[in-house]
Amino acid sequence: xxxxxxxxxxxxxxxxxxxxxxxxxxxxxxxxxxxxxxxxxxxxxxxxxxxxxxxxxxxxxxxxxxxxxxxxxxxxxxxxxxxxxxxxxxxxxxxxxxxxxxxxxxxxxxxxxxxxxxxxxxxxxxxxxxxxxxxxxxxxxxxxxxxxxxxxxxxxxxxxxxxxxxxxxxxxxxxxxxxxxxxxxxxxxxxxxxxxxxxxxxxxxxxxxxxxxxxxxxxxxxxxxxxxxxxxxxxxxxxxxxxxxxxxxxxxxxxxxxxxxxxxxxxxxxxxxxxxxxxxxxxxxxxxxxxxxxxxxxxxxxxxxxxxxxxxxxxxxxxxxxxxxxxxxxxxxxxxxxxxxxxxxxxxxxxxxxxxxxxxxxxxxxxxxxxxxxxxxxxxxxxxxxxxxxxxxxxxxxxxxxxxxxxxxxxxxxxxxxxxxxxxxxxxxxxxxxxxxxxxxxxxxxxxxxxxxxxxxxxxxxxx
Amino acid sequence: xxxxxxxxxxxxxxxxxxxxxxxxxxxxxxxxxxxxxxxxxxxxxxxxxxxxxxxxxxxxxxxxxxxxxxxxxxxxxxxxxxxxxxxxxxxxxxxxxxxxxxxxxxxxxxxxxxxxxxxxxxxxxxxxxxxxxxxxxxxxxxxxxxxxxxxxxxxxxxxxxxxxxxxxxxxxxxxxxxxxxxxxxxxxxxxxxxxxxxxxxxxxxxxxxxxxxxxxxxxxxxxx
Numbered sequence: 001x002x003x004x005x006x007x008x009x010x011x012x013x014x015x016x017x018x019x020x021x022x023x024x025x026x027x028x029x030x031x032x033x034x035x036x037x038x039x040x041x042x043x044x045x046x047x048x049x050x051x052x053x054x055x056x057x058x059x060x061x062x063x064x065x066x067x068x069x070x071x072x073x074x075x076x077x078x079x080x081x082x083x084x085x086x087x088x089x090x091x092x093x094x095x096x097x098x099x100x101x102x103x104x105x106x107x108x109x110x111x112x113x114x115x116x117x118x119x120x121x122x123x124x125x126x127x128x129x130x131x132x133x134x135x136x137x138x139x140x141x142x143x144x145x146x147x148x149x150x151x152x153x154x155x156x157x158x159x160x161x162x163x164x165x166x167x168x169x170x171x172x173x174x175x176x177x178x179x180x181x182x183x184x185x186x187x188x189x190x191x192x193x194x195x196x197x198x199x200x201x202x203x204x205x206x207x208x209x210x211x212x213x214x215x216x217x218x219x220x221x222x223x224x225x226x227x228x229x230x231x232x233x234x235x236x237x238x239x240x241x242x243x244x245x246x247x248x249x250x251x252x253x254x255x256x257x258x259x260x261x262x263x264x265x266x267x268x269x270x271x272x273x274x275x276x277x278x279x280x281x282x283x284x285x286x287x288x289x290x291x292x293x294x295x296x297x298x299x300x301x302x303x304x305x306x307x308x309x310x311x312x313x314x315x316x317x318x319x320x321x322x323x324x325x326x327x328x329x330x331x332x333x334x335x336x337x338x339x340x341x342x343x344x345x346x347x348x349x350x351x352x353x354x355x356x357x358x359x360x361x362x363x364x365x366x367x368x369x370x371x372x373x374x375x376x377x378x379x380x381x382x383x384x385x386x387x388x389x390x391x392x393x394x395x396x397x398x399x400x401x402x403x404x405x406x407x408x409x410x411x412x413x414x415x416x417x418x419x420x421x422x423x424x425x426x427x428x429x430x431x432x433x434x435x436x437x438x439x440x441x442x443x444x445x446x447x448x449x450x451x452x453x454x455x456x457x458x459x460x461x462x463x464x
Numbered sequence: 465x466x467x468x469x470x471x472x473x474x475x476x477x478x479x480x481x482x483x484x485x486x487x488x489x490x491x492x493x494x495x496x497x498x499x500x501x502x503x504x505x506x507x508x509x510x511x512x513x514x515x516x517x518x519x520x521x522x523x524x525x526x527x528x529x530x531x532x533x534x535x536x537x538x539x540x541x542x543x544x545x546x547x548x549x550x551x552x553x554x555x556x557x558x559x560x561x562x563x564x565x566x567x568x569x570x571x572x573x574x575x576x577x578x579x580x581x582x583x584x585x586x587x588x589x590x591x592x593x594x595x596x597x598x599x600x601x602x603x604x605x606x607x608x609x610x611x612x613x614x615x616x617x618x619x620x621x622x623x624x625x626x627x628x629x630x631x632x633x634x635x636x637x638x639x640x641x642x643x644x645x646x647x648x649x650x651x652x653x654x655x656x657x658x659x660x661x662x663x664x665x666x667x668x669x670x671x672x673x674x675x676x677x678x679x680x681x682x683x684x685x686x687x688x
Contacts, residue, residue, distance in 0.1 A: 002573065006562075013561045321557040324518055325619070326546020326574035328539070457545075458518040 003331045007338025011346075021307045022346040025440075028300035029351025030358060033433050035293035037359035038366060040428070042286045046279055050248070054271040057243040057255045062267045072265050073237035076229075082243055085257050087250040092147040092242040093225055097232050098139035105198040109188035109219050110138045140185075142199065142221045144228025146172050148180060162217065167193035167208030174224035177231075180208035182218030199223075200231040248272065285366045297436050300347070304444030308340050312448045316455055323457035332452050337445040344441040352433070466515070466627060466659050467491040471524030473510055484510040486682040488524070492675070494626070497650050497660040499673035500684070507682040508663045509631060515661060516549050516629045517541040528626050546574040550620030550658070552649070554632035556612040558604040564590060564615045565600040568622050575623035589618035592655075593648055610641035614648065621652050628653065628660040634669050646672045 012018055059079065061071030076093060083091050099106070148169040170178045181191060186209045189197065195206045204223065212218055229235050245254045255270040262268070312319070322332055473485040484507040492498045502508040513519040515526060517533055526533045528548065536544060550571070551557075558567045568586035577585065590600050593614040604612050613633060620628050630649060634642030646662070646669050653660040662673060670676050676687040 009561060317557070318559060321551075321553070322559075322570075322574075323542070324516070324545065324551050325571050326542060326549075326623075328542055328574075331574070456518070458513045 003335040004338040007335040007340075008342050010335065010339045011342035017307075018343070018346075021303070021343050022350060024303050025300055025343060025347025026350030026354060028296050028303060029347050029433070029437060029440075030354035031296040031351075032293055032300065032436055033351055033355025034359040034362045035289040035296060036432055036436075037355070038363040039286055039289040039293060041363055042282050042289065042367075046282050046286070049275060049279060053248060053275045055245045055248050055251055057245060057251060057258055057268060057270045059241040059243065059258060059262065060267050061239060062265050071267075073234065073239060074241065074262065074266060076236045076238050078262055079238055079241045082241070082258055082261060085254060085261070087246045087254050088243055089246050090147075090244045092145070092244075093238050094146075094240045094242075095144040095225055095228050095232070095234060095237060096239045097142045097144070097228060097234070099142055099199060100139055101137055103200055104140050104142075106140045106185065106189055106221070108138045108140050109184045110216065112137055140221065141219070142179075142223055142228060144223050144225040144232075146225040148172060148174075148222060148224070162210045162212040164208050165211045167206070169208055170224050172224075173226070175226040175230070176224065177202050177204045177227055178207045178224065179204050180210055180222045181206055182220050183209055183211040184215050184218035185221060188219075202231055281367065285363075288366060297440065301440045301443040304340060304343060304347075304440055305447050307343070308336065308444050308448035309451065311339070312336065312451050316459070319452055319455045320457045320459045323455065329453045333445070333449040336448050336452060337441070340445040340448065341441040344437050344444065348433070348437040351437075352430075355433075465491065465493055465529055466661075467525075467527040468515060469525045469527075471511070471514055471526070472522045473514055473519070474522055484682050485514060485521070488679075488682070488684045490677060490684060490686070492659045492661070494657050494659055495654050496675065497646075497653050497662060497673045498675045498677060499670035500661060500663045500677045500679055501665060501667070501670050501687070502663070502679035503665060506679045508679045510682075511679060511684070512629050512631055512661065512663050515627070516551065517545050546571075546576070547623055548626045550623070550625040550628040552613070552616050552620045552628065552630035552633045554635040556604070556609070556616045556636070558612055558615055558619075560604055563601045563603055564595065564607065564611075564618075567604070567615055568619045571619045571622045577623065585622060586618070589622045590615070592621070592652065593618045609637050610645065613637060613641075613645050617645070617648055617652060621656050621658065624656060625658055628658050630660060630662045632664055633662060634664070634666060639668075642666070642669060643672070 059074060061074055063071035073095075079091060079093055082088060101107075148171070164180070165183060167180070169180055170176065179197075186192065186206070191197065191206050191209075193206055193209060196203050197206070198204065199221075210218070210222075225238075229237060243254065243258060245251045251270050251272045255268055255273070259266065259268040319332055323329075468491065469489045471485055471488040472483070475482045475484055486507075488511060490498075500508050500511065510519070514521050517526075517536065521534055524534065533541070533544060558564075559570065562570065565583070565586050568589055569582045572582040572585055587597075587600060591597075595611060595614050595618070599607060599611060604615070607615065613636075617633075620630075628649070633649065634645055637645060649660050649662065650672065652658070662669065664670055678685050678687050
């Protein structure tokens with residue numbers, strides 16, 4: 001029987017103590033494993049969200065507040081210059097206008113609803129709606145864009161699912177009085193490709209119809225940017241721009257450069273910033289799990305260290321006898337290291353079983369606890385789905401409305417980042433757990449070993 | 465043959481320096497049983513520690529069959545103890561969770577005997593000390609005091625050492641068993657050709673030895 005076998009046998013020498021040490025170690029290791037798994041799950045989720053994050057910088061007039069207006073329009077000349085900034089690949093420009101029933105023949109398909117009537121009572125709200133004898137009506141939103149191709153595939157409207165279902169898009173430099181309208185708008189006004197409607201007392205021809213599957217996104221009208229600027233007497237004016245950056249690593253620097261170029265009149269946001277704020281609860285969970293992981297490993301190491309010290313102290317005489325009859329320090333240390341490793345391995349098995357079982361509930365609990373405190377200041381009631389003067393059904397999503405579509409998208413991404421989180425023990429976690437267990441065993445044995453080497457065999461005779 | 469010359473050892477204690485072993489010199493022959501008699505605190509255990517290389521002397525020399533031991537390194541002393549020194553303690557000091565057989569095999573493992581020969585040799589030694597086969601697989605707690613001391617003697621002689629050091633080997637045994645143990649030590653010393661140094665304060669045990677030495681206040685004298 002060599003030292004290692006003796007060590008393993010010694011681990012079962014005192015059954016009560018062995019069970020106690022293994023259970024305590026098991027709990028600490030279970031906590032370590034669950035933290036490791038939680039950390040992995042959160043890291044994977046953060047990476048997944050980051051990998052799907054767009055590389056865009058969104059610009060809107062400072063103080064611009066969707067239907068409510070506000071702010072000074074952006075200068076098209078200034079925005080055009082952004083294309084010369086390093087790492088900028090394209091600039092999408094848009095000008096949003098809300099047309100009252102006096103300005104267009106189009107009728108909005110969006111019902112006013114109770115809230116719309118309620119908010120429409122006060123003219124001071126400045127919602128841009130029109131007050132008829134029956135009350136308030138929702139304005140028709142017209143978006144002038146220089147990227148109609150992108151607009152109908154998710155650019156200007158931001159929804160990402162718009163597709164042409166009839167006709168074609170106008171060109172990016174078009175100045176014609178043409179429009180691509182949403183399917184809901186077309187149905188409400190009995191319009192088909194080739195039909196006309198009036199806007200700003202001009203006749204506009206429908207050249208295409210798009211569908212996004214969203215009633216509200218399909219209630220808008222897309223027209224050439226130059227046309228809207230001309231008809232709305234808004235030459236050189238923009239209400240939004242979306243700048244595409246060559247890669248995600250340059251988004252922050254481009255965002256800073258854009259803010260500097262446009263000055264205080266522009267509000268500049270980027271996808272990375274938004275995602276970072278959305279991911280902050282996950283980052284908190286990651287930090288908590290990292291600290292807890294380190295704490296649990298240290299705790300396990302201390303438990304084992306103290307147990308081994310107690311055992312060495314208890315067997316001091318036996319160690320002296322072994323030394324007296326010719327055992328080397330190395331042999332005795334190996335024996336105690338084997339004993340310590342046996343405790344750790346048994347604790348790891350117990351810890352692994354419990355760790356895998358509790359990993360998911362702990363991860364969920366951590367995420368829920370962190371996200372519930374973080375979402376309070378993030379989700380603004382009435383913007384994402386409540387309908388700001390809009391019939392109680394929600395604000396249409398739109399890339400030019402940082403407090404409308406932007407919020408809706410981000411809130412969704414935020415929600416899904418947390419709800420889709422699933423903790424599972426991967427091989428990397430198990431290997432790390434094994435290495436942690438090994439570290440615990442080494443730490444547990446090391447101090448005991450140092451005590452062992454100091455025991456003099458002469459003590460045995462002196463104590464006889 | 466064991467030859468000790470001018471051995472000295474002092475300890476520093478809160479009460480002052482204690483000169484535990486003073487210029488001790490003696491020699492013994494192989495197969496001889498030598499008893500060292502002394503009262504408690506006379507220095508006999510310290511002398512045994514020095515001769516057994518458990519402790520290092522302040523001065524003096526220890527030679528066994530011509531090999532100088534006092535100047536060995538720590539590793540050298542451990543290796544020498546494993547192969548050439550056997551210990552028998554008053555309270556047996558067997559490893560409690562190992563069987564009698566495994567306890568004897570332990571000494572053979574430390575002496576680096578070939579693995580294949582250890583069990584055979586251990587059983588042979590247990591048989592030599594009169595422990596029947598059925599008790600070889602028992603743990604110390606299942607053996608009587610006399611049986612445990614027999615296992616300890618088997619362990620001490622297992623690796624065929626040149627020197628056996630017995631510290632009060634009968635101290636925890638009744639008189640009859642004690643006499644049997646001393647007789648066993650004597651027989652084993654002769655059959656194995658080892659020198660046995662027995663430290664005791666029991667005159668009757670000492671009377672069974674080939675030679676008797678007395679130690680008092682660290683000074684060793686031969687008793688005629």
